[in-house]
Amino acid sequence: MIAVIGSGYVGLTTGACLASLGHPVVCGDVDLDKVERLQRGEVPILEDGLPELLHAGLAAGTLEFVHGAVAAAERAEYVFLCLPTPDGGDGRADLRIVHAVVAEIAPHLRPGAVLVTKSTVPVGTAAEITAAVDRPDVAVVSNPEFLQEGSAVRNFLHPDRIVVGSDDRAAAAAVAALYAPLGAPAVVTSAASAELIKYAFNAFLATKLSFVNAVAALAEAVGADVAEVTHGMGFDERIGPRFLQAGPGWGGSCFPKDTRALATIADDHGVPFPVLAATVTANELAKDHVADKVRRAAGGSLAGAPVALWGLTFKAGTDDLRDSPALAVAQRLAAEGAVLTAYDPAIGADLPATADRPAIRVAADPYRAAEGAAVLVVLTEWPEFRTVDLARVAAVLDGRTVVDARGVVDEDVAAAAGLAVVPLGRRGRFDPDRSPEPAGGAVA
Structure with missing residues (x-):
């Protein structure tokens, strides 16, 4: 037994x-x-x-x-x-x-x-x-x-x-x-090797994600598309195609804890391991990058701005909120005065404020979450977000901009609905750094 x-x-x-x-x-x-x-x-x-x-x-x-x-x-x-x-x-x-x-x-x-x-x-x-x-x-x-x-x-x-x-x-x-x-x-x-394998495994994947998110920011700056870049990288068997998706940072119950633990083990044994500190720093920068996009899409200030969030869990397919990058981005937005309403298919009740997350009102569906929002932000890659009726979203959204941190919104369909998509890792049709927010449903 x-x-x-x-x-x-x-x-x-x-x-x-x-x-x-x-x-x-x-x-x-x-x-x-x-x-x-x-x-x-x-x-x-x-x-x-x-x-x-x-x-x-x-x-x-x-x-x-x-x-x-x-x-x-x-x-x-x-x-x-x-x-x-x-x-x-x-x-x-x-x-x-x-x-x-x-x-x-x-x-x-x-x-x-x-x-x-x-x-x-x-x-x-x-x-x-x-x-x-x-x-x-x-x-x-x-x-x-x-x-x-x-x-x-x-x-x-x-x-x-x-x-x-x-x-x-x-x-x-x-x-x-x-x-x-x-x-x-x-x-x-040996027992020691098996124990170290687990920490090294998770820390390596976290490092790979941090690297890709940094490449995504660079791709935006130079006019490249991170999806094309990672597609080209992934053919090399030394790299592989998995864990090359840009996003709002990594989180969950394992990666943050295990990366910190491996760094601590190395420190306790006097072994320099600077790449782990850089991995964690890059992850925080990825969350900052998404928050910056939302602020710019809101016109430069989030004070009092209603912001809709699609996705709260750290990844699709789970109801786990532990160390969720979605909540980390939400915390940054709330710290600047944003008023947050969210929809997540795995979360059915409002989230009270805690030390590491702001108060978030949870709506019953994605359309109710978007009602009256100045900006809509996609933070978790739930499959249903790919099939939402964007014309219906546009009808209830006060602003015109969708910051898509997960690459799930079809930019052409959004444009037809009068919405501007701000993606990660490439320049969208609407770049808030260069163009004013489109008015009256017209997308530049």
């Missing part, structure tokens, strides 16, 4: 997918209400394909949910730790929950059990857990996840590779064998 401790985003996906491979899985969580809802087949997160796997596992009897870590772990041959490791505020991952759970379950693990860290943890964590468990009959294995929100089930069931690391190679091979039905290559390493 496999136990999965923690039924959050990673734990629930891991448990449901392992059960779909035929393994008996029990998921333990400290939140009794969540456990009861999962037992009823209620999925608390937006993730394509996850409800179907959950229902199938419950119906087949291969997936169950229990209250508490010990209740799950004491029966299992393999115990997967899928626990939160948030930023501790200094760039270091906060491992208090991990260590608390390990201390709780260690005396109850069956002889020969394998303890698997699925959570993203700093290099050296497997060694710390091994010392804390202090049982020679229990092996500790690092098995980092590479799931993307919105496509996590697909990522799990069709992986590029399975990374498994341990100083006990037999235990590592046994964990790798759990994934054998997927047919993916297994990368078996």
Whole structure:
């Protein structure tokens, strides 16, 4: 039997997918209400394909949910730790929950059990857990996840590779064998290498996105089109076409936290890693760049200006607002006095102000969000934004400009509706730096 401790985003996906491979899985969580809802087949997160796997596992009897870590772990041959490791505020991952759970379950693990860290943890964590468990009959294995929100089930069931690391190679091979039905290559390493792979992976992708967003700003300045530039780059197999889309910056629950953590690990060990600082700086500049476009489209000042936002989540296909670049841009706009109304298909209620986001009124559809707005800003790449009736948008929008930070609005269709699109990475037909805002629906 496999136990999965923690039924959050990673734990629930891991448990449901392992059960779909035929393994008996029990998921333990400290939140009794969540456990009861999962037992009823209620999925608390937006993730394509996850409800179907959950229902199938419950119906087949291969997936169950229990209250508490010990209740799950004491029966299992393999115990997967899928626990939160948030930023501790200094760039270091906060491992208090991990260590608390390990201390709780260690005396109850069956002889020969394998303890698997699925959570993203700093290099050296497997060694710390091994010392804390202090049982020679229990092996500790690092098995980092590479799931993307919105496509996590697909990522799990069709992986590029399975990374498994341990100083006990037999235990590592046994964990790798759990994934054998997927047919993916297994990368078996030391525990330290597996832990570093995850941080290096996320930081590299973040660096790639920051680079592309800087290229997009340069393309605008020199009269090039970033989509054409990245298309030409992507043919080279050393670069590849993925993660070359310009946008309002990167965010989410992993990239910001893991990039800071890798920089901190390097600093703690006296290893200069300046590219990580540049990656973070470039990401902030990308958000500033979008806010600058909105300000210019509003006539140079956002004081009291009603601004419509399409998209709040950090990416399409998820309801996750953590470190969302859309909210970071919104924060910049609100700081200059903009009044914000938004629509996001995954967010159904107004967002109150917090330390890292402004108060945002959430509308029921994209048209209501646009009503009376001086500027419309597209911040998340939800597919439905490609098919919105732009003539209807133009009828309710007070201004004429759409700042499209995700490249989803057809400029020709917008022009026919009397709207001017300000894109990222190229000069649009309406450039607020060179032309006055078109009046009366006429687009320059």
